[in-house]
Amino acid sequence: MTQKSGMTVVVTGASGRTGSRVARAARAAGLEVRAASRAGGFDWADRATWAPTLRGADAAYLVHPGDVGSPAATRGVGLLAHEAVALGVRRLVLLSARGEVQARPTEEALRESGADWTVVRSAWFMQNFSEGPLVEELRLGGELVFPGGAVREPFVDLRDVADVVVAALTTGDRYVGLGIDVTGPRLLTFGEAVAEVAKAAGRELTYRPVPTEEYGARLAGFGEPPEVVELLVDVFETLLDGRNAHLSDGVRQVLGREPRDFTAFATEAAAAGTWTP
Numbered sequence: 001m002t003q004k005s006g007m008t009v010v011v012t013g014a015s016g017r018t019g020s021r022v023a024r025a026a027r028a029a030g031l032e033v034r035a036a037s038r039a040g041g042f043d044w045a046d047r048a049t050w051a052p053t054l055r056g057a058d059a060a061y062l063v064h065p066g067d068v069g070s071p072a073a074t075r076g077v078g079l080l081a082h083e084a085v086a087l088g089v090r091r092l093v094l095l096s097a098r099g100e101v102q103a104r105p106t107e108e109a110l111r112e113s114g115a116d117w118t119v120v121r122s123a124w125f126m127q128n129f130s131e132g133p134l135v136e137e138l139r140l141g142g143e144l145v146f147p148g149g150a151v152r153e154p155f156v157d158l159r160d161v162a163d164v165v166v167a168a169l170t171t172g173d174r175y176v177g178l179g180i181d182v183t184g185p186r187l188l189t190f191g192e193a194v195a196e197v198a199k200a201a202g203r204e205l206t207y208r209p210v211p212t213e214e215y216g217a218r219l220a221g222f223g224e225p226p227e228v229v230e231l232l233v234d235v236f237e238t239l240l241d242g243r244n245a246h247l248s249d250g251v252r253q254v255l256g257r258e259p260r261d262f263t264a265f266a267t268e269a270a271a272a273g274t275w276t277p
C-alpha cells in the first residue's frame with residue numbers, strides 16, 4: 001500500500017469565489033485538493049454524489065451555494081457533515097457569515113455532526129465588487145444599487161479568507177471547535193468602497209443606497225424566487241444594521257500578519273480590467 005504523502009482536502013464550490021482561492025492556497029501549502037463541483041459530479045442537491053466525493057479524503061472545506069443562512073444550507077451541511085464523519089472525513093471547515101444570526105442553525109448542524117469542526121465567519125467580501133452578481137451593473141451602468149445605507153463594513157479580501165481556512169486545516173487541532181471572525185483592516189461605507197473602486201478604475205461610479213424592501217423588489221424583478229428574496233431581505237437587514245461595523249482580528253491571530261487593504265484590492269482588480277466597460 002502506498003503511503004499517503006499529505007492531507008487530501010475536498011473543496012466544495014471549487015469553481016466559485018471562495019472555493020477557487022481555498023483550492024489555490026491549499027495546493028500552495030502542499031495539500032492534495034479534490035475539487036468538488038457539479039461538473040465533477042458533486043451536487044449538494046443529490047446525496048448520492050457525496051460519498052464518492054468524500055471517500056478517502058482527510059478534510060473538507062464546505063461552502064453552501066446561495067446563502068449559509070438558508071434552510072437548504074442548514075439541511076445540506078448537517079447531512080453532509082454526518083456522512084463525512086461516517087466516512088472518516090472528520091476535519092470540516094465551514095464558511096459562514098459574520099454577524100448572520102440566520103446562519104446559526106447551519107453552524108449548529110455542523111457541530112452536531114461530531115466533526116472536528118471550524119467555522120470561518122467572513123465579513124462582506126471585497127470581491128463582491130469584482131466578481132458575481134453586482135459587477136455588471138457597476139461596470140456597464142456605472143452605479144451600484146444596494147441597501148447598505150451609510151453603514152460601515154470591514155470588507156475582507158477572499159485571499160485572506162482562503163489563507164485562514166488553509167491555516168485552520170494545517171495547524172493540527174488548534175482551531176478545532178472554534179469560530180474565527182475574519183475582516184479586512186478598515187471600515188468603509190459602501191459609498192466609500194465604490195469611490196475607491198472609481199478612483200482605481202479612473203472613471204465615475206456611484207453608489208445609490210435603497211431601502212431593503214425596495215432592493216428585495218428589484219431581486220424579485222430579476223427573477224429570484226419569493227423564498228430567496230424573503231431570506232436575503234432578512235439577512236441584509238440583519239447584516240447592515242450596524243452590528244458588523246467593527247474590526248475583528250482573525251487574520252492577525254491565525255496568520256500573524258495584517259489583512260489586505262481595500263485600496264490594494266481595487267488597484268489590482270482595476271488593472272485586470274474588471275470595471276472597464
Ligand SMILES: NC(=O)c1ccc[n+]([C@@H]2O[C@H](COP(=O)([O-])OP(=O)(O)OC[C@H]3O[C@@H](n4cnc5c(N)ncnc54)[C@H](OP(=O)(O)O)[C@@H]3O)[C@@H](O)[C@H]2O)c1
Pocket residue numbers: 012013014015016017018019036037038039042043044045063064065066067068069095096097098121122123124125128
Ligand atoms: N458574499 C459575501 O460577502 C459573503 C460573506 C460571508 C459569507 N458568504 C457565504 O458565502 C457563500 C457563497 O460562497 P461563494 O461566494 O464562494 O460562492 P459562489 O462564488 O457563488 O460559488 C458557488 C459555488 O457553488 C457551486 N455550486 C452551486 N450550486 C451547486 C450545487 N447544487 N452543488 C454543488 N456545487 C454547487 C458552484 O459551482 P458549479 O456551478 O461549478 O457547480 C460555485 O463553485 C454563501 O454561503 C454565503 O452565505 C458570503
